[in-house]
Amino acid sequence: MNIQEKQQIQQAFQETMDYDELMNCTRCGFCLPSCPTYIETGRNEVHSPRGRIALMKGLVDGVIEPSQEVKDSIDMCLGCRACEPVCPSGVKFGRLLEQARDAIYQHKKQTLPEKLIKGIFFKNIFPYQNRMMGVTGLLSFYQRSGAQKLAQATGVMNLFPESMRSMEKVLPSVPKKSQMKDRPRHLQPLKLEKKKKVAFFSGCLMDTMFMHTNDATVKLLQYAGCEIVVPSLQACCGALHGHSGEMEQAREMAKRNIQAFEEVEVDYIISNAGGCGAFLVEYDHLLKNDSEWSTRAKRFCNKVKDITSILIELDFHKQPLSLDNQIVTYQDSCHLKNGQRTFMEPRQLLESIDGVHYVEMKDAGRCCGSAGIYNIVQSEMSMQILDYKMEQAQNTKAKTIVTANPGCLLQMKLGIEREGRSNEMEAVHIVDLLLQAYENVNVRSNLHDEAATYIRA
Template identity: 70%
Template sequence: MNIIEKERIQKQFQEKMDYDELLNCMRCGFCLPTCPTYIESGKNELHSPRGRIAIMKAVVDGDIEPDEEVKKSLDMCLGCRACEPVCPSGVKYGHLLEEARDIIYQNKKPSLPVKGLREVVFNQLFPHQNRMVGLVGLLGFYQRSGISTLARKSGMLKVLPDSMQLMEKVIPLAPRKKEIKNRPTHLEPLAVKKKNVAFFSGCLMDTVFMKTNEATKKLLQYAGCEIVIPKTQGCCGALHGHSGEKMKAKEMAKKNIEAFEKAEVDYIITNAGGCGAFLVDYDHLLKDDPEWVERAKGFANKIKDITSILIELKFDQLPLQLNEEVLTYQDSCHLRNGQKTFIEPRKLLQSISGSDFVEMKNADRCCGSAGIYNIVESEMSMQILDYKMEQTKKTKAKTIVTANPGCLLQMKLGIEKEGLSEQMRAIHIVDLLLEAYENAKNK
C-alpha cells in the first residue's frame, strides 16, 4: 500500500469502525479454541479473533499503519463467526470484520488482474441471474460434451492448483438452461395446508444446485406449505458483503426486500446457511438508511431455515426410511452461528429409521470453504479440511450431511482428496430427507 492509501484507510477506520464494539472485546481468549485459523496457524494471535480486533483498534488509534500485514490478517479470517457464541461480551465480530474489509478494499488500488476478476464476479456475474444461468449452461455443455473428460485425460487441468483440479471433479452435473428457466412461481401443498411461505431461491442454489432447490420445495409441499417464489428476487449479496463490496450488497438487499414485500407469507424459507445468515442481517446492513431499515427488519424477521420449519411442522414425525446407513453432520458455520440453527438438523437426521446418526467431533468447526476462501486462501483451507476429514473418518459414516452449498462442495472435495469416493458421499440435508421420505412412502 502507498502512503495515500494508508492515510485514506486509517481515516475511514476512524470514521466508520464501531469503536464501542472494539472496546467490548475483553481479550479474555474464550474465542481462541473456536478459531480454525488460530489453531491451524500454530496459535498465532494475528490470526485469532481477539488479535484481529486488537489490530482494528490499533489502526483506529493510530498505533499501527493499515499495511499489508493488517490486510493479510483480515483476509486470512474465514468469517465463520464461531467466536461470537462463546464471547462473554457478545462482540459482533462478523460486523467488525465486514466493515474493516470494506474499508480496505474500497480504498486500496488492486492489481489489474485482481481488479478485473472482482469486476467480473461482483458486478457482472452474481447480481445478474440471467448471466448465472448462461454460465451454468456453458458448464453443463462442458460436462456433457466430453470436454471435461478430455481436459482431465490430456492433463490440461494441471495448470490449476490441486484443490481446483479436485473441485472440477466434484461440481454437480449442471442443469440445462431450459430446465432452469421453465419453473413455477407458485406451488400448492401436497398435504393439509399449514403455512404460507415464500422461497428464497438464491443464485448458485438456483443454478448449480437446482435439484436441491427442487427437493426443498417438494419437502415444503409434503409438510403442508403453500409456496410462492418471487421472480424478481436475486443473489443475497453475502459474497459481496464478506469481500469488501458493501455498497453492492446493499443494492442487492433492497432488490430482495422489494421482491418479497408483496408476498403475504408467514416465513421466507432458505436452504443455504450462508445466504440465510446474511439475509437475517439485512437490518444491520441497512441500519444507516432510514428509508430501508424498518423494511429490512420486517424482511429479516421472516427468514427461517428449511430445517427449522420442518421441525415446526413436525416433519420429523412422518415416516422417514433409509437403508442401513451411518450418517454424520457437518454444521454450516453461518447456519449455526448466524441463524442459531443446529438442533433442528440433528433432530431430523435422528428421526430417520434405518440409519445411525453419529456426532462428529468438532462438527461446528469450519470446513474451510467460506465462500471463495478455498480459492483465495487455498493452503489454509486445505489444512482445515484435512482436520475435518480426520474427524469424519473416525465416525465411520458413509454419508456426510450438511446444509450449505459451499460446505457440500468442500466435503465432496475432502472425500475425493482422501480417495474415498467409492465408500462415502456428501449430501445436502434436504436431498437426504426427500430420499428418506419417498423411500418410506414407496414401501
C-alpha cells in the same frame, strides 16, 4: 501499500468501524479455542479474533498504520463467526470483519485475481439471474459434451492448481439452461392441508448449479403442508459481496430482495443455504442507517427461517422416513450455526430417519475451510483446515456426510476426493437426503395401495 493508500485506509477505518463494538472486546481469550486460523497457525495471536480486533482498534486510534501484515490477518479470517457464541461480551465479530474489509478493499489496489472475481462475478454475474443461467449453462455443456472427460484425459487440467483440479471433479451435474427457465412460481401442498404459506429464497448458485436441491426443497415444503411462492424479482443475497468488502453492492442486493418479498403476504421466507440465510437475517443491520429501508428490512428479517427449522416446526420429522442402513454424520454450516443459531434442528431430522445411525463428528461446528471464495483466495490454509475436518469425518466411520450449505457441500466432496474415499463416502445436502428418506416410504406405500386396489378389482 503507498502513503496515499495508507492514509485513505486509516481514515476509512476511523469512519467505518463501530468503535463501541470494538470496545466490547475484553481480551478475555474465550474465543481462541474456537478460531480455526488461530489453531492452524500455531496459536498466532495475529490470526485470532481478539488479535484482529486489537489491530482494528489500533488503526482507528492511530496507534498503528495500515500494513500488509494487517491486511493478511484480515484476509486470513474465514468469517466463520465461531467466536461469537462463546464470547461473554457478545461481540459481533462478523460485523466488525465486514467493516474492516470494506475499509481496506475500497482503498487498496487489488490483485489481478481479486479484480477478476469481483469485477466479473460480483458485479456482472451474481446480481443477474439470467447471466448466472448463461454461465452455468456453459458449465453444463462442458460436462455433457465430453469436453470435461477430454480435458481430464489429455492432462489440460494439470495446468491448474491441485485444489482446482479436485474441485472440477466434484462439481454437481449442472442442469441445462433450458431446464433452469420457466419453473413454477406458485405451488400448493402435497397430501396435506395447508399449514403455512411461505416464500422461498432461491438464491443465485442454489437456483442454477444446485437447482436439483432447490427443487427438492420446494417438494419437501409441499410434503410438510406449505403453500409456496417463489418471487421472480429476487436476487443474489449479497453475502459474498458483504464478506469481501463490497458493502454498497450488498446493500443494493438487500433492497432488491426486500422489495421482491414485500409483494407477497407470507408467514416465512425460507432459505436452504446457511450462508445466504445468515446474511438475510442481518439485512436490518446492513441497512440500519438508511431511513427509507431500515424498518422494511426488520420486517423482512423477522420472517427469515432455515428449511430445517420450519420442517421441525411442522413436525416433518414425525412422518415416516427411511433410508438403507448407514452411519451418517453432520458438518455444521458455520453461518447456519453461528449466524442463525440453528444447531439442533438438522440433527433432529437426521436422527428421525429409520436406518440411519447418527454419529456426531468431533468439532462438527469448526469451519470446513470453504467460506465463500476463501478456498480459492486462501487455498493453502483452506486445505489445511479441510484436512483436519476430513480426519474427524473419517473417525465417525460414516458413509454419508451431510451439510446444509453449498460451499460446505463442495468442500466436503473435495475432501473425500483428496482422501481417495469416493467409493466409500459421499457428501449430500440435508434436503436431498430428507427427500429421498420421505419418498422411500411414500413410494412404497403408493405401490402397496395400487397393488391392493388391483387385487380387489
